[in-house]
Amino acid sequence: MPSTRVVVTGLGATSPVGGDVASTWQAMLAGTSGIGYLDDEWVDTLPVRIGGRVAVEPSEVLDRVKARRLDRSSQFAMVAADQAWADSGLEGSGLEPERLGVALASGIGGVTTLLANYDTLLEKGARRVSPLAVPMLMPNAPAANVSLKYGARAAVHAPTSACASGNEAIAMAIDLIRLGRADVVIAGGTEAAIHPLPMAAFANMMALSKTASGDDGRDPASVSRPWDVARDGFVLGEGGAVLIIESEEHARARGAKIYAEVRGAGISNDAHDIAQPDPEGRGGTRAITMALREGDVDPATVVHVNAHATSTPKGDIAEGLMLHAVLGEHVDRCVVTSTKSMTGHLLGGAGALEAVATVMALHDRVSPPTINLDDKDPEVDLDIPTSRRDLPEGDIVALNNSFGFGGANVAVAFGSI
Numbered sequence: 001m002p003s004t005r006v007v008v009t010g011l012g013a014t015s016p017v018g019g020d021v022a023s024t025w026q027a028m029l030a031g032t033s034g035i036g037y038l039d040d041e042w043v044d045t046l047p048v049r050i051g052g053r054v055a056v057e058p059s060e061v062l063d064r065v066k067a068r069r070l071d072r073s074s075q076f077a078m079v080a081a082d083q084a085w086a087d088s089g090l091e092g093s094g095l096e097p098e099r100l101g102v103a104l105a106s107g108i109g110g111v112t113t114l115l116a117n118y119d120t121l122l123e124k125g126a127r128r129v130s131p132l133a134v135p136m137l138m139p140n141a142p143a144a145n146v147s148l149k150y151g152a153r154a155a156v157h158a159p160t161s162a163c164a165s166g167n168e169a170i171a172m173a174i175d176l177i178r179l180g181r182a183d184v185v186i187a188g189g190t191e192a193a194i195h196p197l198p199m200a201a202f203a204n205m206m207a208l209s210k211t212a213s214g215d216d217g218r219d220p221a222s223v224s225r226p227w228d229v230a231r232d233g234f235v236l237g238e239g240g241a242v243l244i245i246e247s248e249e250h251a252r253a254r255g256a257k258i259y260a261e262v263r264g265a266g267i268s269n270d271a272h273d274i275a276q277p278d279p280e281g282r283g284g285t286r287a288i289t290m291a292l293r294e295g296d297v298d299p300a301t302v303v304h305v306n307a308h309a310t311s312t313p314k315g316d317i318a319e320g321l322m323l324h325a326v327l328g329e330h331v332d333r334c335v336v337t338s339t340k341s342m343t344g345h346l347l348g349g350a351g352a353l354e355a356v357a358t359v360m361a362l363h364d365r366v367s368p369p370t371i372n373l374d375d376k377d378p379e380v381d382l383d384i385p386t387s388r389r390d391l392p393e394g395d396i397v398a399l400n401n402s403f404g405f406g407g408a409n410v411a412v413a414f415g416s417i
Contacts (some may be wrong), residue, residue: 004178006262007417009251010088010244012080012188013356016237016343019056020083024353025360028368029388033221033342035235042196048203050220051194052237052344069132070145071110072192076240076349077142078149081186085150088244090184093254101154101182102147103172104242105165105189107348107404110137112195142190142240154182160348162404163308165189166241167351170412171265173245183250189352190240199236205275209233209311224345225372226309226338227316227380234310237344241352243359260359261415263295263397270407277315277403281322287409288326288399295413297397300330302413304367304391304398306358309338310345319401320380335367335389336382342371351402355412358400362416365391 011021016034018024027034034052043049058075059067061082067075081104085091113136117129135141140158147156155176159168166189173185193199202208209223209232224235251258268290270283277284292299305323309316324331339357346353361367367389376384391398395416402410 005248006174006177007246007248007251008243008259008262008359009246009256010084011259011356011359012083012087013239013241013353014054014056014058014076014079015239015353016052017055021356025357028339028342028357029366031342031369031371031387033371035220035224035344037220038194046196046199046203048199048208050223050235052235053194054239071113071136071141073106073110073190074136074142074145076192077104077146077190077242080188080240080242081146081149084186084242084244089256090244095184097151097153099154099183100150100152101176101185102143102152102156103159103169103176103185103187104143104146105159105169105348106139106142107160107162107165107191108193108198109139110141111193111198113137115195115197146186150186152186161408162406163345163347163350164402164404164408164410165348165351167355167400167402167410167412168267169352170243170245170355171267171410174262174265177245177247183247185245186242187245188240188242189349191347191349192238193347194236194238202236207233209235222372224311224341226311226341226370227376227384228373229375229377231311231313231316233312234340235344237346239346239353240349241356243352243355258417260362260417263297263413263415264291265294265410265412266290268409270409272407275405277318279314279318281318281325283407284319284322284401284403284409285325288322288401288411291399291411291413292326295415297413299327301395301397302327302330302334302399303396304361305334305336306354306398306400307336307338308401308403310340315403317379320382323382332383334383335391336384337367338370339368351400351410355400358398358414361391362396362398362414365393367391
């Protein structure tokens with residue numbers, strides 16, 4: 001593949017800790033949690049009653065009429081894409097639509113639209129099902145709606161690889177640019193799955209934290225605790241994030257500000273289990289190795305990792321093994337964090353939100369903390385600070401890892417500018 005340099009020129013996000021990148025990033029640096037009790041009418045019927053709702057409802061940002069034609073997952077995508085586009089300065093730049101692509105992922109798609117219309121079918125009959133149901137619920141709806149808004153006529157992709165989807169979209173954006181199919185790609189992920197059915201399903205498969213019932217009076221902000229000995233599952237969050245990925249040549253030519261370079265990406269699969277990771281982390285190790293090799297990255301320059309670390313007993317251990325396998329003796333110099341301790345797990349949107357955090361960490365030379373790490377698991381031999389940590393000067397690299405059901409593994413390496 002051509003060695004075209006690829007950069008990040010715009011960022012957007014809506015998350016449980018902030019309605020935009022600035023508020024989200026400041027909350028992460030401050031160790032602020034966005035996890036709380038859910039106030040939906042249906043929550044009392046569930047074994048788990050906490051989650052990470054977005055800090056700012058999309059109805060407060062989007063045109064009300066247009067928002068009603070979008071599933072909640074597409075609403076998050078549109079909010080984040082609008083922010084990233086404005087941040088990039090591409091409006092009025094003369095970018096040809098045929099050179100603009102979209103790679104915007106979702107792990108589940110429009111599940112709230114699907115289930116709401118099924119309820120309507122049962123209660124009121126087939127004629128009352130919305131004629132917009134299919135365009136709203138299809139997994140590529142977020143990508144399609146963003147492409148319509150910005151007139152993207154190059155490839156428009158919607159990778160669906162469970163919790164690795166958002167990071168895979170970024171990897172796809174790199175390929176689109178390096179293969180010459182686009183100059184700019186709107187890339188990211190979104191998810192809106194805080195609904196009784198997905199939550200009940202995750203709870204029954206023991207994926208969600210059992211301490212998230214709300215029955216024991218425990219502070220919900222303390223439940224997501226990656227790498228802690230008391231971790232017992234993740235907390236479900238929602239939101240979306242978008243990065244404007246651009247060839248460096250195109251960005252320099254238009255005088256764009258550049259946050260970071262996207263050095264490389266690696267994609268692999270465990271082929272081990274539909275839900276559990278390979279306990280030795282072999283698939284994830286391959287993905288990280290590929291990301292560093294594609295970006296011609298010396299492991300000694302990797303100083304930060306935004307880990308997948310969802311707060312599950314097996315997954316957190318496996319990721320530690322991966323980092324030791326790839327970074328070797330240099331792992332001790334690497335600051336590792338899990339922002340899921342504050343946002344919960346955004347599923348298909350997680351990799352994109354964490355990519356934004358990774359880029360900001362490089363840009364500002366500071367790593368956010370991992371909160372709720374009161375008693376680190378002795379099997380985890382990593383430097384995981386519980387308060388913000390400055391990153392070194394010079395040319396440095398940071399990794400963003402994502403792993404998902406089905407054995408999906410994606411790692412993206414970002415470099416400082």
